[in-house]
Amino acid sequence: MRYSTLKYSVDGRIARLTLSRPQRLNAINDRMPGEIRRAVEAANADDRVHVIVLAGAGRAFCAGYDLKAFAETKGRGRSVNQGMPWDPMRDYKLMRRWTEDFFSIWRSYKPVICKVHGYAVAGGSDIALCADLVVMAEDAKIGYMPARVWGCPTTAMWVYRLGAEKAKRMLLTGDTIDGRTAKAWGLVYDAVPAKKLDAAVNALAKRIAGVPRNQLMMQKLMINQAYDNMGLANTQMIATLFDGITRHSPEGVWFKRYAETHGFHDAVKWRDSGRPIPQPGDER
Numbered sequence: 001m002r003y004s005t006l007k008y009s010v011d012g013r014i015a016r017l018t019l020s021r022p023q024r025l026n027a028i029n030d031r032m033p034g035e036i037r038r039a040v041e042a043a044n045a046d047d048r049v050h051v052i053v054l055a056g057a058g059r060a061f062c063a064g065y066d067l068k069a070f071a072e073t074k075g076r077g078r079s080v081n082q083g084m085p086w087d088p089m090r091d092y093k094l095m096r097r098w099t100e101d102f103f104s105i106w107r108s109y110k111p112v113i114c115k116v117h118g119y120a121v122a123g124g125s126d127i128a129l130c131a132d133l134v135v136m137a138e139d140a141k142i143g144y145m146p147a148r149v150w151g152c153p154t155t156a157m158w159v160y161r162l163g164a165e166k167a168k169r170m171l172l173t174g175d176t177i178d179g180r181t182a183k184a185w186g187l188v189y190d191a192v193p194a195k196k197l198d199a200a201v202n203a204l205a206k207r208i209a210g211v212p213r214n215q216l217m218m219q220k221l222m223i224n225q226a227y228d229n230m231g232l233a234n235t236q237m238i239a240t241l242f243d244g245i246t247r248h249s250p251e252g253v254w255f256k257r258y259a260e261t262h263g264f265h266d267a268v269k270w271r272d273s274g275r276p277i278p279q280p281g282d283e284r
Contacts, residue, residue, distance in 0.1 A: 001042060005032040007057070008039045013050040013209035015110070019127075022058025028067035028123045033101035036127070040104045040112075050209040050216060052108065053201060054131055055115040056124075061140070063120025071150070071267065073257035080247060081256065091244035099154040099240055104226065105130040105163035106155075109217045111208055115201045116140050117194060121176060132220065133204065134188035136179030137197045142187070143176030146152035149271045150225065150255045156235045160227055161187050174272070233271040251277040 001008070007018045008198075017039045019026040044050045044149050047119035070080055082091065105112050105127070124168055126132055136142065144153050147170070159167040170177070179191030192200045207272045208216065246252050250273065254277055259267040271277075 005029065005034045005035050005233050006039060008042065010043075010048060010234055011047060015046065015049040015052045015212055016037075016203050017043070017052060017054050019054075019056040019062055022056075024066055025060040025063035025119065026058065027063050027064050027068075028127075029069070033098040035056045035265070037101040037104040040108050044109050047213075047228065049110055049263045050204050050211065051270070052112045052214055053109050053205050054112055055103065056117070058118075060118030060124075061114070061116045061120045062127055063119050064124045064125025064146070067122070067146070067150075067259075068264040071256055071264045076259050082248065082250065083243055084253065086244075086248045088241065088248075089272050090113060091247075092241055093193065095243055096237075097242050099126075099236060101154055102127050102130050103236075106132075109220070110213070111216055112151075112218055113201055113205055113208070115197060116142065116179070116188070117197055122146050124156045126153055129161060129187075130155055133190075134182075134199050135197065136182055136191045136206065137194040138191045140178040140179045140191075142179075142182055143174065145174040145176070145268075146246075146256075146270070147171040148174035148278065150247055150252050153238050154236060154240040154243050156232070156239040159235070160230070160232065194237060213223050215235060250279060 001267070006021065007020045009016050017036070021027060021029070021032070023032055024195040040052065043052045046125070051125045054218055073081060080091065080094070096234070103147055110134070112131045114128045116134060116136040117140050119126060119140065120128040125142050125144055144151065144158070147153070153171070158170055162170070162185060179188070182188045190200065255267050258270065
């Protein structure tokens, strides 16, 4: 099976899925979500595999959606860049499909360990938090900056991992936190010095790999069912709809137009500065 955005291999009882767009910090393009699902399905179909390790090549795990490409591209060809008036259901179908692709990690019958170095931000945090266990480098960063403008985390895992108050702390600011803080808050399982990250993840994967596949599957299904009973699917439906709205609100439309004219990085600089977002007709 061929992939353009990731690498897939099997090492004994461990399948390794490595995001591989290192020149873009493994930013998510329109092919990556479906390829993640295909790789997870391949691991689930392989009787050799007991556990999956999800990682990123290069300097980061994943820097989120490739918003430089999505935001700077002019025209109405992409559902995420619809003109006004926009069709929210067209947007929802696309983003829901990508959310389901990421959630193939959560629904995988084989447990998934995510190894985070560098950054797991924006859509990259969506991917990481779908894993069963997340191990971060202590100096790695995780957060959802588009919560300030132009985004809502469609997988909605922040609240299920952190609880309401700390999830609000993250999503009402768009701040990032390092691995040490993420571990202290209970967002991730562990955080270790960067030099020890590979060893920590491999040790955990080998420990899990020694358990029979059917035992792993039953334990994971039982625990995940508790989250389903809490209403995870309904929360994700609302989050995915809201994500589309954030990109077509007055502030979202301004952000897109400013990125087209001045570049994505300048738009982000304005967004994160706390300056007021200009209203229509007042864009100086």
